[in-house]
Amino acid sequence: MKIILLGPPGSGKGTQAKLLAEKLKVPHISTGEIFRENIKKQTEMGIQVKSILDAGDLVPSEITDVMVKNRLAEVDCANGFILEGYPRNLHQCEALDTMTKLDKAININVSDEEVTKRLSARRTCSKCKKIYNLDFNPPKVEGKCKCGGDLILRDDDKPEVITNRLNVYHESAIPILEFYKTKGILVDVNGEVGLENVLTEILNKLGVSNQ
Numbered sequence: 001m002k003i004i005l006l007g008p009p010g011s012g013k014g015t016q017a018k019l020l021a022e023k024l025k026v027p028h029i030s031t032g033e034i035f036r037e038n039i040k041k042q043t044e045m046g047i048q049v050k051s052i053l054d055a056g057d058l059v060p061s062e063i064t065d066v067m068v069k070n071r072l073a074e075v076d077c078a079n080g081f082i083l084e085g086y087p088r089n090l091h092q093c094e095a096l097d098t099m100t101k102l103d104k105a106i107n108i109n110v111s112d113e114e115v116t117k118r119l120s121a122r123r124t125c126s127k128c129k130k131i132y133n134l135d136f137n138p139p140k141v142e143g144k145c146k147c148g149g150d151l152i153l154r155d156d157d158k159p160e161v162i163t164n165r166l167n168v169y170h171e172s173a174i175p176i177l178e179f180y181k182t183k184g185i186l187v188d189v190n191g192e193v194g195l196e197n198v199l200t201e202i203l204n205k206l207g208v209s210n211q
């Protein structure tokens with residue numbers, strides 16, 4: 001099955017993509033993850049995109065579209081994939097449409113209030129980058145990671161920035177959702193019912209058993 005996962009930041013789409021990929025035995029492709037790997041390995045592309053990711057801007061289409069096209073052409077994608085982080089605008093929807101024929105576009109719905117709550121409760125270790133959530137996955141020692149590093153609230157997880165990220169998200173999401181709705185492959189799921197229940201709803205709507 002060829003699937004894309006859509007949803008606001010903090011909707012859990014990365015987690016669901018991972019779980020779904022394991023279940024359906026297809027690769028999980030995250031464009032953000034590919035960029036981060038290239039930056040870590042200091043490839044030519046990684047060096048080119050580092051400052052763009054640092055600023056939180058979108059990597060230009062010339063780079064992103066080619067990268068996705070090449071990745072989807074790899075042999076492990078022959079039976080399907082779970083793609084997350086792409087498309088992020090209408091241009092990318094149209095580009096993806098020329099690369100492959102999707103089966104479903106899954107949209108994980110989470111209210112702005114819940115996103116704000118989840119992201120403001122997120123804490124990142126300043127040393128090893130491990131992520132905690134004060135509500136669901138709190139650290140054993142307050143303010144400290146298990147590696148001993150201090151836990152911080154990321155600048156872009158601060159309430160005033162979250163509001164802006166949500167505005168940016170909604171602006172780009174409307175045409176994307178409309179694009180897949182028109183194609184008749186948009187599937188809406190409730191992202192506020194707990195990780196396992198969200199997965200079950202997705203699998204049910206895909207007609208796959210959760211065994």
Ligand code: AMP
Binds near residue numbers: 053058084086
């Ligand atoms: P993510 O992990 O999905 O939040 O992506 C991290 C960063 O990678 C984004 O802030 C962008 O700089 C870049 N990125 C990921 N996916 C895309 C995309 N589809 N188009 C352009 N830039 C992207």
